[in-house]
Amino acid sequence: MENQIVKQEQGAKWLDTVYKQAVKGVGIGNTSVVSMAQDYMIKHKSKEEACKAMLKNQVIKCTSSGIITGIGGIVSLPFTLPVNVSTVLYMQMRMIACTAYMAGYEPSSDQTETLVLACLINVPITQLVKQVGVKASTKVATNVIKSVPGKALTKINQLIGFRFITKFGSKGVINLGKAVPFVGAGVGGAVDFFETRTIAKRAYDFFFEN
Template identity: 30%
Template structure:
């Protein structure tokens, strides 16, 4: 091989590294910060709080609304071109995770966490992967306790948080990538497939929210 020929180096990111990083960047940017008419999590939390007497009742309203959105079949169409951009997951799966990120981020805001902080954003991502969150934290050299509050109340170096985020991206791609979806032919069936998909997504969404409620307890409980 010519000495001038390009070669891989240990520091050069792989294609999978780039896809994982791109995926989590998009999930955070859209799900937490919002894009165009799709409100960000802080705005969703503020709007809910103005209509409800306590942060927890506002939280429950946000969860109910997002459960309906997850189960509905118009979400991907409603976001239009946003979800047709090239991403590492199919558009409908990406749309589900955007909604899940926004719901969890709104929960975090309502419970007193600042979703602009990198540690909080990484904790939000971790709720998407369930029990795999422990392995992601372990791989990044972080404590693996049951609650995420240890992460969000710490100052974690940015390179470590990048490892956490990338670990989440890897797992989402592996779990919900195109090849994985092809193993679920029932999703392609007319009507029945839609109903099954809506039911599965609702169950998954509720698990994510439950993990967030457990992992991110209120920082400042509402006064009695």
Template identity: 35%
Template sequence: MGTAEIETVLEDGAQASLGEDEKRTVAKFVDKIVEAGIDGVGPLESARNIAEQHRLQHADVEVAIDRLIATHTRLVAATGFATGLGGVFALPVTIPTDAAVLYTLSARCVAAVAHLRGYDIESDEVRSVVLLTLLGAGGAAVAAEAGVQLGSKAALAALQRVPGRVLIEINKKVGFRLFTKFGTKGVVNLGKMVPLVGGGVGAGINAAAMRSAGKYSKRNFPKA
């Protein structure tokens, strides 16, 4: 059984073991990740602002994109960053703060790449692709289930034809897979209403995850 198949099994098990309240908590967490990453929150600048800052520094958009990814890679690798933003992401979910910050910064990085390549990051379809991108290769598999081929210019047009309820289900599925990546037994404990706590996933792991998000952002949001 391959990694993608194992993750699917874990995800199915996770959903089956959760009650309706816990499922809503997962959906809320995913919404917060995308909202905070794209629109900004507290001291965290929006994807649009950070993208424009890099555009001003580099005339070549592709150079700006590479520098943007490098900047975010350094951020998630920096120790103490998660602790500094812990209060911002204090949602009632027992997932490490480090993971929440990693996903939020990854979403911002991906959305900023999309903005620099001319995509409307306010649209629901683009935001769904941002979320799918956080899964790397797994995101393409989830999109394929809905008949959407990520990495093509037609992907967003295809998503626009997907019924809203299906788009919501896609986002939920991505959310569960993000959770299983950090769950020690395939699913994190969503039942305890406690604030997020320091996770210490590790600078190297965080940096690798961000580089992957950057790589797939360029693939999933091709040049216009």
């Protein structure tokens, strides 16, 4: 149990660090999430149209993403993520956070961060809220999170962090990379495309459709 708590904290800390960098924008050509969202909203008649255009472009960028430099303060985990995996996760966070902003959420708030991370890892917020002992009177995740006190929010983030470590530390991308070190870039790009497209649809449904 103690080891599990440590892993939860490590995963949550890593996600929090990368999320804050993603919202601010780091690396060559990256602007803040707010600036990115406003640029799309100026060019389209509605927030919905702007969001769909942004999501489409971000899916393409994630598929052909280069190495993003300058992500500082990345803490150690029980495993090491390949740079390309970290890059794609970073861009996916920006995509979800941008969607949240267009839907009326403040990207820098703790509540929005929790929603974005839950969307990224695909963890039901209502389920997590119940796990930390908070009674949820609504099934709408974005409404539930508003009433969650700070300490409970921290516990929820730790649970998300544990799910993150379980997803990337024991199965899937990490082990695949170790087992097949010379896997073609085309295969990796295809995986990134389908995964990011799925996340994009989930983000739109999550923040615009509830």
